[in-house]
Amino acid sequence: MKKLLTGNEAVARGVYEAGITFAAAYPGTPSTEILENIAPYKEEIIAEWAPNEKVALESAIGASIVGARAFAAMKQVGVNVAADPLFSFAYTGCNGGIVLVSADEPGIHSSQNEQDNRMYAKFAKIPMLEPSNSQEAKDMVKDAIKISEMYDTIVLLRMTTRICHSKSLVELGEREEVGKKPYNKNPQKYATTPAYARKMRVRVEERIKKLKSFTEETPLNYFEWNKKKIGIISSGVAYQHAKEVFGKSASYLKLGFTFPLPMEKIKAFAAKVQTLYVIEEVEPYMEEQIKAMGIKCIGKEKIPNIGELNADIIRKGLLEEEKPLIECDTSDLVGRPPTLCAGCPHRGLFYELSKKKNIIVTGDIGCYGLGVADPLNAVDTVICMGASVSAGHGAQKALSKHGDHMRAVSVIGDSTFFHTGMNSLLDIAYNQSNTVTVILDNRTTGMTGHQENPGTGYTLQGEKTKEIDIPTLCRAIGIDHVKVVNPLKLEEVKTALNEALNLDEPSVIITRWPCVLKKHSDLDIDEFGDYKGLCEVDKDQCIGCKKCINTGCPALHFDKESKTVKIDKVQCVGCEVCVQVCPVHAIKKVGE
Amino acid sequence: MTEVKNILLVGVGGQGTILASKILSTGLMEAGYDVKMSEIHGMSQRGGSVTTQVRFGEEVYSPIIGKGEADILVSFEVMEALRWLDHLKPNGKMVINDYKIPSVPILTGKKNYPKGVIDRIKEKVDTTVLNAAKIAEELGNVRTMNIVLLGSLVKAMGLEGIDWEEIIQKTVKEKFVHMNIKALKAGMERL
Numbered sequence: 118m119k120k121l122l123t124g125n126e127a128v129a130r131g132v133y134e135a136g137i138t139f140a141a142a143y144p145g146t147p148s149t150e151i152l153e154n155i156a157p158y159k160e161e162i163i164a165e166w167a168p169n170e171k172v173a174l175e176s177a178i179g180a181s182i183v184g185a186r187a188f189a190a191m192k193q194v195g196v197n198v199a200a201d202p203l204f205s206f207a208y209t210g211c212n213g214g215i216v217l218v219s220a221d222e223p224g225i226h227s228s229q230n231e232q233d234n235r236m237y238a239k240f241a242k243i244p245m246l247e248p249s250n251s252q253e254a255k256d257m258v259k260d261a262i263k264i265s266e267m268y269d270t271i272v273l274l275r276m277t278t279r280i281c282h283s284k285s286l287v288e289l290g291e292r293e294e295v296g297k298k299p300y301n302k303n304p305q306k307y308a309t310t311p312a313y314a315r316k317m318r319v320r321v322e323e324r325i326k327k328l329k330s331f332t333e334e335t336p337l338n339y340f341e342w343n344k345k346k347i348g349i350i351s352s353g354v355a356y357q358h359a360k361e362v363f364g365k366s367a368s369y370l371k372l373g374f375t376f377p378l379p380m381e382k383i384k385a386f387a388a389k390v391q392t393l394y395v396i397e398e399v400e401p402y403m404e405e406q407i408k409a410m411g412i413k414c415i416g417k418e419k420i421p422n423i424g425e426l427n428a429d430i431i432r433k434g435l436l437e438e439e440k441p442l443i444e445c446d447t448s449d450l451v452g453r454p455p456t457l458c459a460g461c462p463h464r465g466l467f468y469e470l471s472k473k474k475n476i477i478v479t480g481d482i483g484c485y486g487l488g489v490a491d492p493l494n495a496v497d498t499v500i501c502m503g504a505s506v507s508a509g510h511g512a513q514k515a516l517s518k519h520g521d522h523m524r525a526v527s528v529i530g531d532s533t534f535f536h537t538g539m540n541s542l543l544d545i546a547y548n549q550s551n552t553v554t555v556i557l558d559n560r561t562t563g564m565t566g567h568q569e570n571p572g573t574g575y576t577l578q579g580e581k582t583k584e585i586d587i588p589t590l591c592r593a594i595g596i597d598h599v600k601v602v603n604p605l606k607l608e609e610v611k612t613a614l615n616e617a618l619n620l621d622e623p624s625v626i627i628t629r630w631p632c633v634l635k636k637h638s639d640l641d642i643d644e645f646g647d648y649k650g651l652c653e654v655d656k657d658q659c660i661g662c663k664k665c666i667n668t669g670c671p672a673l674h675f676d677k678e679s680k681t682v683k684i685d686k687v688q689c690v691g692c693e694v695c696v697q698v699c700p701v702h703a704i705k706k707v708g709e
Numbered sequence: 710m711t712e713v714k715n716i717l718l719v720g721v722g723g724q725g726t727i728l729a730s731k732i733l734s735t736g737l738m739e740a741g742y743d744v745k746m747s748e749i750h751g752m753s754q755r756g757g758s759v760t761t762q763v764r765f766g767e768e769v770y771s772p773i774i775g776k777g778e779a780d781i782l783v784s785f786e787v788m789e790a791l792r793w794l795d796h797l798k799p800n801g802k803m804v805i806n807d808y809k810i811p812s813v814p815i816l817t818g819k820k821n822y823p824k825g826v827i828d829r830i831k832e833k834v835d836t837t838v839l840n841a842a843k844i845a846e847e848l849g850n851v852r853t854m855n856i857v858l859l860g861s862l863v864k865a866m867g868l869e870g871i872d873w874e875e876i877i878q879k880t881v882k883e884k885f886v887h888m889n890i891k892a893l894k895a896g897m898e899r900l
Contacts, residue, residue, distance in 0.1 A: 119738070121734055121735060121738050121744060121746070226749070250745075250772075279747065279772055279773065282747065282748050282749075283745055283746060283747035283748070283772035283773075284734060284744070284745065284746040284747075284772075285743075285744070285745045285746075285769075285772065286738060286743065286744065354771075354772070357770045357771045357772065358770070358771045358773075360770040360771070361770040361771035427771065427773050427775050428771050428773075428775050429775035429776055432775075440775070440776060440777035440778065441777060441799055442776055442777045442795045442799070443777075443794055443795060443797055443799050443833050443834060444833075445791065445794050445795075445829055445830065445833050446829060447791055447792070447794070449821070449823040449824075450788065450791055450792055450823060451788065451812055451814050451815055451820045451821075451822065451823065452812065452814065453721065453757050453758045453812040453813075454757070454812070454813055454814070455757045456813045491813075491814075491817075492817055663817075663818065666816070666817050666818065667817075669813070669817075671813060671816060673816065674811065674816045675816065675817060675818035677818060677821075
């Protein structure tokens with residue numbers, strides 16, 4: 118049976134068909150939907166959200182070592198978090214087959230950087246596969262599991278946004294039930310102590326030699342002979358874009374297994390074509406290795422290494438052709454920057470923070486990253502997951518040391534706090550900086566689409582579980598001043614911030630209110646009730662001061678003609694933040 | 710069979726472009742075409758611009774439509790039509806839903822919603838304008854606006870031969886099937 122699947126859905130199906138029994142991930146665009154689509158196979162597969170990518174990979178490693186087929190998925194920056202276990206596990210090798218998905222984001226649609234994780238395969242010396250459509254995404258999970266078991270190594274399956282999120286046809290297959298291999302105690306294999314690791318280091322190089330033969334033989338790397346004037350070496354989605362431009366007018370060496378590269382195949386291909394192009398997205402990963410072999414080719418001198426690739430870019434770069442376009446005046450086109458939703462519980466905190474003078478707000482990865490944007494302009498920095506808390510610590514220490522009275526306030530979400538913020542808070546307690554850490558607990562993982570986390574009381578597969586109590590955790594880490602506030606009550610937020618900023622020791626404020634878009638669980642309904650309603654502006658009372666507009670709520674609209682504010686009934690949920698900022702009491706909650 | 714055809718649906722997060730494209734792609738797949746569909750949504754749930762692209766034909770390579778390549782552009786929102794106009798072929802068709810969603814810089818009064826967008830586009834390409842929100846509201850549910858637009862797309866692309874009612878039955882929840890079929894038909898008639 119054929120189905121139209123995204124690359125992520127196809128990988129999930131591949132995990133099922135490959136007989137994998139343990140899968141873990143931390144959500145992150147564009148990889149999130151992989152685990153979500155594995156979760157329904159409850160009978161066959163344990164699917165878990167881990168608090169971070171390092172934990173996800175490490176738990177998959179544990180499953181592999183005891184003999185189960187295992188799987189971990191993450192976005193490109195997640196692999197940085199998981200790099201530590203990855204590099205050591207590359208030494209030990211596996212027992213049950215194991216696959217790691219890196220979902221890279223050329224074009225930075227919703228990430229903090231653009232990194233080409235093919236470099237990780239070369240760096241960690243592990244085999245890599247790159248699918249170019251959904252069918253391959255599914256099949257390559259199964260290939261990867263076989264390669265993993267055959268060569269005793271974890272395998273990297275490298276995807277990109279366009280493969281993850283585009284749909285193409287996939288032929289479904291049956292699940293292969295393989296059970297679990299036996300586990301035999303073998304510290305020489307699984308314990309990377311120096312004496313053993315030195316021996317493993319040698320085995321890694323031996324494995325690379327074997328993989329070099331494999332890459333030449335595998336049908337995952339194949340020729341497509343057409344006219345030989347132009348020859349193209351390509352992989353992943355770049356191959357599809359290349360075919361779009363050149364069709365049958367060029368020959369191809371399509372690479373699905375890209376570390377190690379099949380250098381003999383590449384040489385043979387190069388010898389038969391007149392002009393050789395290497396077409397790849399982002400970095401010249403293949404091109405550099407090909408050029409290092411002394412093979413002449415054209416690549417990044419004609420195709421940019423910045424941003425997502427498409428057929429247009431290839432056409433322009435290699436053929437110097439441009440399609441005729443419709444020309445129209447677009448000078449008054451207005452952007453659509455993302456914004457905190459109407460009723461977002463983060464708004465109240467950012468509104469109060471934006472009024473504070475002489476503070477640096479170190480931000481983090483999540484919806485609250487939007488606190489950087491106009492009109493709130495509340496956040497100063499965004500580095501990576503968990504960095505807000507430790508960057509705030511470093512900033513505060515340096516400020517205090519140099520006699521600067523500026524204060525550091527860190528903002529971090531609940532899921533991100535569990536991810537790597539906890540460690541940073543421990544550092545604050547241990548090294549004692551008088552920072553203010555604000556944990557924005559919206560009872561879910563908001564930005565990626567409402568995944569459960571250790572604070573929500575539910576698992577990925579829908580089981581009720583232990584709900585971590587953040588205030589207790591913060592106290593246990595060593596923070597004495599912990600306060601929980603309702604972020605929709607501005608006075609409460611302001612008082613808590615003022616108190617915290619007056620302290621000469623670390624403090625934590627937890628803003629606890631559910632994400633407005635989240636489906637409320639039984640636990641949420643018990644705690645927060647049904648609070649939604651509607652606010653309205655009395656236009657006779659409105660003086661058009663725009664104070665409410667400055668909260669950045671997308672339900673509020675400043676009407677230039679009447680010079681008053683209007684509230685969109687469809688979007689407003691009656692959070693009442695605007696009610697509290699209106700100096701003339703022109704806004705009222707009208708419905709429950 | 711046919712050359713590859715490119716359909717571009719653009720709108721704002723929450724307007725249902727993705728569901729419309731899903732029904733469209735399923736129908737094309739069942740009609741025997743090779744189909745690729747791509748969603749570009751980034752942080753769309755937070756008010757951003759959303760596009761979905763559907764390519765179909767005998768064999769489809771790239772999942773994305775470049776500038777100047779779309780055979781038809783269905784814009785669920787007025788300003789988005791202007792934003793994506795350069796992706797339409799010079800002889801392509803434009804369908805615009807006469808429905809405006811101001812973005813944050815407009816809501817805050819810093820920028821103005823562009824004026825005369827539809828007229829500007831009409832001067833350049835074959836343009837059909839319909840008020841899908843009104844049509845959907847008349848049918849009893851404004852949220853089927855996306856399916857009304859899908860209906861007009863089906864008509865404009867000459868894809869009436871596919872059994873869309875069956876596809877809708879398979880794709881949407883049972884209680885919405887009837888409403889969606891009505892919306893699809895209305896869209897086909899109003900074009």
